[in-house]
Amino acid sequence: MENNNEVPTSSAIQVNEFVELKVENDVRDSPLYNDDIAPTKIAQRTWHKGNVTALWIGMAICVPTYTLGGVLTAYFGLSVLEALFTILIANVIVLIPLTLNAFAGTKYGIPFPILLRSSFGLYGSNIPCLIRAVVACGWFGIQTLFGGIACHLLLSALSSSWASLGSVGEVYGFFMFLALNLYVVIKGANSIKKLENWSAPILLTVGIGLMLWALPQINLTEVLATPANRPESDSSVPYLMAGITAMVGFWATLSLNIPDFSRFVKSQKDQITGQILGLPLTMFFFASLGVVLTSASMTLVGETISDPINLIGKIDNPLMVGIAMVLIIIATLSTNSAANIVSPTNDFQNVAPKFINEKRGVLLTGLIGVLMMSWELLKKMHWIESDVSVEALYSNWLLGYSSLLGPIAGIMIVDYFIVNKQQLDLVSLYKTGGIYSNINYHGMIAFLIPVALTLYSLTTGQLNWFYNYGWFTGSIFGAIIYYLLKRTPSVSADNVLNETP
Numbered sequence: 001m002e003n004n005n006e007v008p009t010s011s012a013i014q015v016n017e018f019v020e021l022k023v024e025n026d027v028r029d030s031p032l033y034n035d036d037i038a039p040t041k042i043a044q045r046t047w048h049k050g051n052v053t054a055l056w057i058g059m060a061i062c063v064p065t066y067t068l069g070g071v072l073t074a075y076f077g078l079s080v081l082e083a084l085f086t087i088l089i090a091n092v093i094v095l096i097p098l099t100l101n102a103f104a105g106t107k108y109g110i111p112f113p114i115l116l117r118s119s120f121g122l123y124g125s126n127i128p129c130l131i132r133a134v135v136a137c138g139w140f141g142i143q144t145l146f147g148g149i150a151c152h153l154l155l156s157a158l159s160s161s162w163a164s165l166g167s168v169g170e171v172y173g174f175f176m177f178l179a180l181n182l183y184v185v186i187k188g189a190n191s192i193k194k195l196e197n198w199s200a201p202i203l204l205t206v207g208i209g210l211m212l213w214a215l216p217q218i219n220l221t222e223v224l225a226t227p228a229n230r231p232e233s234d235s236s237v238p239y240l241m242a243g244i245t246a247m248v249g250f251w252a253t254l255s256l257n258i259p260d261f262s263r264f265v266k267s268q269k270d271q272i273t274g275q276i277l278g279l280p281l282t283m284f285f286f287a288s289l290g291v292v293l294t295s296a297s298m299t300l301v302g303e304t305i306s307d308p309i310n311l312i313g314k315i316d317n318p319l320m321v322g323i324a325m326v327l328i329i330i331a332t333l334s335t336n337s338a339a340n341i342v343s344p345t346n347d348f349q350n351v352a353p354k355f356i357n358e359k360r361g362v363l364l365t366g367l368i369g370v371l372m373m374s375w376e377l378l379k380k381m382h383w384i385e386s387d388v389s390v391e392a393l394y395s396n397w398l399l400g401y402s403s404l405l406g407p408i409a410g411i412m413i414v415d416y417f418i419v420n421k422q423q424l425d426l427v428s429l430y431k432t433g434g435i436y437s438n439i440n441y442h443g444m445i446a447f448l449i450p451v452a453l454t455l456y457s458l459t460t461g462q463l464n465w466f467y468n469y470g471w472f473t474g475s476i477f478g479a480i481i482y483y484l485l486k487r488t489p490s491v492s493a494d495n496v497l498n499e500t501p
Contacts, residue, residue, distance in 0.1 A: 030431035036358035039109035052274020054200035058334030066290035077230030090247030105259025112257035113350035119415035124439035133344035140340035141373035148174030154325035406474025446482035
């Protein structure tokens with residue numbers, strides 16, 4: 001007699017190039033699942049190449065991008081032409097891991113931490129996730145600081161009493177901008193999509209207008225001929241490589257968690273085309289704008305200023321300052337909400353999906369971002385004194401820390417394309433007892449060896465090449481070690497863990 005009381009189990013359904021998860025109680029009740037990190041339904045995958053292009057334009061046009069040319073010339077010993085060339089080449093290079101790691105998100109509708117469960121284990125994935133989350137929270141705090149200064153200058157242009165607050169007003173602006181960011185992300189993916197679609201054409205139009213306005217103020221040939229800040233006898237190659245490594249590190253974070261966005265895209269062609277159209281040229285153009293406006297600042301305000309917020313703040317025209325600050329607020333909001341909140345929100349959910357949902361993940365990201373910037377906020381309130389600057393944090397710690405993420409990118413690509421041949425068990429990614437172990441020791445070893453070499457190089461001064469080219473060396477070493485471990489015919493820890501008595 002047929003048993004009609006059989007409990008239904010979850011299953012993966014293939015529809016053309018997509019795979020969709022049909023969720024039943026076995027997955028719904030799993031401690032590894034909640035609705036916010038569940039795979040998107042095919043009906044939710046509506047982003048076309050224009051949306052992806054707008055996403056990247058919105059993320060790329062921001063204050064740190066504006067200052068990249070100055071960072072490369074001042075800290076990396078490059079000429080202006082070399083700096084601009086470096087930015088373009090680095091962003092073409094970073095397109096490779098971006099488009100490859102986006103594939104699984106588009107096909108399976110899964111976010112970054114769920115994809116990591118294949119290469120690092122169901123619970124082991126929390127280690128690279130939290131490392132990624134800390135970087136995002138740091139960038140979130142810095143971008144919120146920039147946005148808060150813009151809010152302060154906007155209100156100062158409207159009210160002299162607000163202007164009298166000085167740096168204390170910047171702290172108030174910080175929390176205003178923080179609330180605006182958190183609101184956008186809590187509203188969900190469609191809110192981010194609308195923000196980027198709305199802001200991208202405005203920001204591009206304003207950028208082109210600023211470029212046309214600033215060019216007559218300078219001698220472009222003279223600016224581009226600015227010599228490199230390095231000994232004339234030195235070869236340019238190591239300086240260029242160091243610069244390219246740093247610029248790749250600028251988007252090393254997004255090259256990991258791009259599935260957080262590609263899970264909403266309607267086809268692989270759309271995610272590839274959108275990223276190609278949106279990233280390299282936008283980064284190159286806005287970094288070039290920074291070089292041009294910094295050069296024009298002497299004519300405009302009588303001193304060289306590489307920060308667009310402070311440059312505009314010195315212009316004696318309240319209306320122009322107010323309009324410019326609104327645009328900077330829009331630019332920083334579009335970058336911060338997408339690039340620096342979405343990923344840690346998903347990463348924190350991965351730790352405890354039944355206790356941390358999307359809203360709690362967003363609030364936790366905001367709290368950590370505030371704590372990481374607390375020293376700067378306390379300085380602005382005149383409660384403490386410190387010589388540590390935001391610029392030092394931005395140009396040193398975060399870019400250096402991003403180099404530790406290289407192995408994760410290499411491991412992810414090898415795991416999905418070579419080991420698994422683009423085939424994942426969607427049900428097993430969300431519950432124990434499937435084909436994925438709690439900890440994938442192959443992924444852990446492949447990650448820890450390059451990280452250990454990076455830290456050894458950093459602390460001892462030996463193997464300088466490994467740290468100097470950190471993202472490249474880390475990703476290549478991580479990929480090779482992971483591949484070799486997976487090819488080893490001996491019984492592995494993963495196999496032992498998956499054996500059933």
